[in-house]
Amino acid sequence: MKQPDNVYLDYAATTPADERVIARMQEVQTTSFANPSSSHAAGRQSMEVVTNAARQLGALLNIDPDALLWTSGATESNNLAILGAARHRAHRGKHLVTMRTEHKAVVDVFKALEKQGFAVTWLSPGDDGRVLPEVLADALRDDTQLVSIMHINNETGIVQDIGSLGRVCREHDVLFHVDAAQSVGKVHLDLQALPVDLLSLTGHKFYGPKGIGALYVSASPGTHIEPLLWGGGQQRRLRPGTLPVELIAGLGAAAEISAALMDDEYSRLTALRASLWEGICAIDGVHANGDLNNGYPGILNVGVDNVEGESLLLALEPLCVATGSACNSQSQEPSYVLRAMGRSDLQAQSAIRFSFGRQTAPADVEFAARTYRSAVERLRSIAPEAVA
Amino acid sequence: MKQPDNVYLDYAATTPADERVIARMQEVQTTSFANPSSSHAAGRQSMEVVTNAARQLGALLNIDPDALLWTSGATESNNLAILGAARHRAHRGKHLVTMRTEHKAVVDVFKALEKQGFAVTWLSPGDDGRVLPEVLADALRDDTQLVSIMHINNETGIVQDIGSLGRVCREHDVLFHVDAAQSVGKVHLDLQALPVDLLSLTGHKFYGPKGIGALYVSASPGTHIEPLLWGGGQQRRLRPGTLPVELIAGLGAAAEISAALMDDEYSRLTALRASLWEGICAIDGVHANGDLNNGYPGILNVGVDNVEGESLLLALEPLCVATGSACNSQSQEPSYVLRAMGRSDLQAQSAIRFSFGRQTAPADVEFAARTYRSAVERLRSIAPEAVA
């Protein structure tokens, strides 16, 4: 059997831009390159492109497009939401709540705020990786200003119950921010129905361009944030800088395409995940880090006893998969997300994240299962008996 | 004579991406979409693209590519440099120096710092729009930490003497930041030779993509900044977020192309500006806001007595030109840059910025002169005699 060059199973790290997204961006680059803030005809044409993209993204989330701020990605959106809200409300109180299993682009923001004199409660997930509304309610104090909880976890695919958690926040008049980098464009998100005040997203996780994201800021009177960047009057002064028309157009196109494909894709991914799990679950000591029933099916995080993670990753080549999240895959440290879920260091460091997407075929997943089985077998055969 | 649809003379607001830039981005989007932080083969390939682009941009500026941080544009670069350096050095002193004629993305950052307890000295330019090294030296105090002065002014094309100003900063051990958004890729900038510690640039001003910029941070031991964004470990923790590979590749390509075209383009622009000025300088009450000898030739800012600016702009259609800078062209306020140069409100509000670039042909400039002459004439013919 011919061995493929590379099998990309790292869609949770980033996705390739959809062909139609690329085509749309190219069209805009050549026909609507002017600065949307310019009042001349060319500028107005660019602004139309922006308005149209906002409409597309607004439709995906069921919101007024005016509630969107364009940013450079979810990292910036998270920072803008969390720093912006915390600072704006600091005179009212300095207590904030988040989870231990958040992405670095949330965790590190709260750590920075701790250094600036804010008090942060770090919620631990239950055994299933989720935080219960009661647990959140217990953590709230009179001076709590902001809760930030992600929707879909980037390492495990575990889905938090945003609706229930948001209702707790509403009842206590606390702002609720959701890092939805992994869920926008992949699962339904109706922000008219969900009690969410601030929501972060990024284009490159759902087949849009890299370098563009958005922050949804609800129009409700309590939702104010301070800007992170100062400059021109763009975006109600909340996020200045020349609007990157073509990236915004690409993000809009990605939103529209995702809305159309979402349901079918979700079923397809469910089957792929099941097939991969079936192909490897018989391995001795293998376990899923995540929720095979309620978790997002595009991610399967697998640990295995007595196998060293770095060697496993190399033995898995030509599979392109991740240990932990991409952004700390350079580091050798065991995933703090899995540690927070109660895994031991050893278990956590053997974890491999397989993540699937639109180009993943059943054959890729079969190949992945085969490769995983033989990699584990081979590494165990090399190890001293005491360990393997 | 057929009237053109649109004549774009607003290259200082933004430029169309070069065809080769677009092609390069498309290539990268399809072949190297993986996350450069991922350790797998696809990630490493993306990182190679990033490294190569850094080399291209590094070559343009004659710097070690490792001294570059990728940002979303000059607004973010300016904020990161100024807020980052001011905050990092706040324990040493809180005095900062800048000019009144800076871009909003500098002015508003210093205003924000003033609110946060920093003291800012706002230098006024001389009659020629420039600030003299002696004037800067006089403004420095024992507790001065940072000086920020732009290279080429976005409204007038006036060029500051970065070399002399930087030497003053070096002598006083003060950090020197340069907003070079309008000069990178257009005039020679040798950062080995120039005493500059921090330099901001943005892709879309020199035929690169929008939504990507960079901050040069010199490797000298004194040049430390605090990050604005917190998150993954990317870019030495100074600017986290998934690296937008294709934008970075586009910026790199733009740098290389600009280096090759720079000298010829500069001569061409010099001729275009001269031709436009010749075509309109005979108009009664017309004056150039800028320096026709030493200013950057891609910009010609023209004021005219007794003509209302907003009507002039509309009468100039189909010319796409600017009043003030694009980012405040929505506002009716007279340009604060021209006011700082000693123009009256009335003079300032009639100012039109013509800016030229690679696609500007001599015929465009002749058409612009003709259009300008007849617009002024027509508006004057409508005005009451007392005014016109």
Place this chain on the structure above:
Amino acid sequence: MSSDPYNAMVREYFADPQHAGDLEGAATGYFSDQGMHIRLAATVSGERITSMRFRAWGCPHVIAAAEAICRQYEGRPVAALEEFTSDHIMQDLAVPIEKTGRILVLEDTVRSLGQAIRDSA
């Protein structure tokens, strides 16, 4: 942000104001305020306005509004001038709210023209 700040009527009246100019021996109203200058001139026959002209220095909305007023009043009774209100001009020309002050100056000019005609009668 920027969508077209000028509607079709503003663009047409601004580009080709058929009533810009002066009138021999006409009554005039003149105002200068809010950074704009406006002069309206009208000739009258009996109780009717026969011709009306404007001169204006100001933004496109002001120029278009002056043109609109001239078009509107030619052939109408002089008395109508004193009943002028700017509401439908604001609407027809989609004048942005922050320019209301300028249109009010125009309103004053129309009234002062009415006054001037009566004074000269």
Place this chain on the structure above:
Amino acid sequence: MSSDPYNAMVREYFADPQHAGDLEGAATGYFSDQGMHIRLAATVSGERITSMRFRAWGCPHVIAAAEAICRQYEGRPVAALEEFTSDHIMQDLAVPIEKTGRILVLEDTVRSLGQAIRDSA
């Protein structure tokens, strides 16, 4: 950031370690430290090492280094084991500096194997 963390030799030795395994009746050295486990086994004839095998649990550099050591010592005098230093392994395999500790464990294992051979002699 990410350039390939493994050079060609690491990749080759890791992918196809010809000396992974056990040896009947061999002397062994074993160490377990720094999150890794390593066993080296050698059979000797006279003063020469005839065969050498390893078992390892650890990162790719550790596995490749174990393989490299086995390749290096087969056929060489036993005494060489005790003079082992990790310098050229670090270099040949381009072991990143933060993994130095692991290679030192390997060094200890090699020495203890030398000791074990002498003890069993």
